Amino acid sequence: MNHFPDQADDIFPIFLGFSGTPVNLVSNLFKLDRMTDFRLFQYHVDFKPDVPNKAMRKAMIQEHTDVIGKIFMFDGMILFLPIQLNDVGIHFDVSICA
Numbered sequence: 047m048n049h050f051p052d053q054a055d056d057i058f059p060i061f062l063g064f065s066g067t068p069v070n071l072v073s074n075l076f077k078l079d080r081m082t083d084f085r086l087f088q089y090h091v092d093f094k095p096d097v098p099n100k101a102m103r104k105a106m107i108q109e110h111t112d113v114i115g116k117i118f119m120f121d122g123m124i125l126f127l128p129i130q131l132n133d134v135g136i137h138f139d140v141s142i143c144a
Contacts, residue, residue, distance in 0.1 A: 089125040106140045113138075 100122040
C-alpha cells in the first residue's frame, strides 16, 4: 500500500481549491475496514460504595471477563462491549484484599 499517494484514489482523495495560496499538508490517516455486522454496546457502571480510584474500578471490572468477555473498553464509569449482556442490572460482588 502506498502511504503517500501522488494522485487521487478511493482511499485518499485529493481536493484542490480554485483560489488562495497552495499549502503543503500531511495528515495522519488510515483506512478502517469495518465489519458489516459489528455492534457496540454501552453500559453505565455504578460502584456501591463509591470507589474513587479509577485504577481500582478498572481492576474490579477485569475480574469479570467470564461474564463481559476479554474484549472491552472501560473508562472508569462507562463500559463498552462488542456483545450484549443478557441481564439488565447485572450485579457483581467484589472483595478487596488488603
